Amino acid sequence: MESELEKLTNAIIAGKRKDAAAATKNLVESEKADKILGALIAGMDNIGRRFKANEIFVPEVLVAARAMKASMEILEPVLVAAGIAPEHCVVIGTVEGDLHDIGKNLVAMMLKGANFKVVDLGVNVSAEAFADAAMENKADIVCLSSLLTTTMDYMRVVINEFKNRNMATKIMVGGAPVTQEYADEIGASGYSADATSAVELAKKLVA
């Protein structure tokens, strides 16, 4: 017999928004918040791994993310009411010149699931906008995403903007063409290859 937590994980994997919302509504009555978040993360982790292995495609990832969003919308006020407010803030965006946001949205969703406050600046974000938002929100971490080899070099521009403003905010980078070697070269605080490891890295950076 499938438990309600398993139902939630499976609804995320199947991309069933209504089922995810229904399972979350049931769970908030009886289950601890961290268990519910864990079930969500487990679902998205499964999606992330299968996407990487080319077993599923972009639209299937997007519907899973939408299901997780539907669940988070129910869960967030419950977390706030229970006093489980996010301790750390992340500003996230896709760098200037780049319009791709699927990976960025996945990371944002997973960070929310890990109880970070996430300020999503969207796509085509300038270095100044990243630095302004980080200052305004007193961000602990800024996450930069890029899907194109033509735009990844803009990550360096963003990092230099923070240096010029003497801001010590940690900067994480990721996206298809980005590597650990490249992250080291441009002076990023860290690199992650997928959404799950991005959450691990973010936790480590604020620890």
Added chain:
Amino acid sequence: MSDFPEKSFCIIACDVFKKELEERASLSRAKSCEFFKIGLHIRPDELRTELQKAIDECARKHSPDYILLLCGLCGNATLGLKSDDCELVIPRIHDCISMFLGSSQKYFELKRNHPRAYFASSGWIDSDLLPSQKLFESQRKAFEEKYPDDEEMVDELMDAFAEQFKEYNTYFYTEFSDCPNCRLECEKYAKFMNWQFRQIESDPKFFEDAITMNWDERFLIVPKSRPIKRGSSENILEA
């Protein structure tokens, strides 16, 4: 006039350049020309494996002095490629658009001024991979086959499929092949997507220099047994 008059070469080209190459076959004295599948840049590891196989086979079959790779960095797919038997030549470009426009500089300029542009060319039109009514219909069919009893899911997936293109607003069409129908097709695509359509000027010189061995600093010549590496933002590629 070739810079390498005594040397032989073969071409391994992306399908995106098929029409352009066929129309200019008489200009080039390449010993052979092989094509690889368009669109594989989204799976760079797979493309790298395909290309390495094609390089090794071409070197074994034709023993050329050079193999010209008619592609670019293509999502980092060409990083790590090498040959122990001949030198590789590759234009210092990120992708095919620079080749159509005539230089990487023109590409960057265009992207800066029009960040919401979606590029198209005759090769891309032929691929059926561009956002269009045809692509949306084939995608819907694929989802219907995968989720036969769940129309709601199919609708949701199609909505998500469309979401991938939400940030674009203009088809930028470029060509230097003779394909009036391709332009018309692209105009139809733009109408379906509710985007604007613009034809941008292309410049075949870079392409023609590539296939006639006029390999100056715009091209990377990779010595035997050395892998292609990522270069600086100006150089793009190095060895």
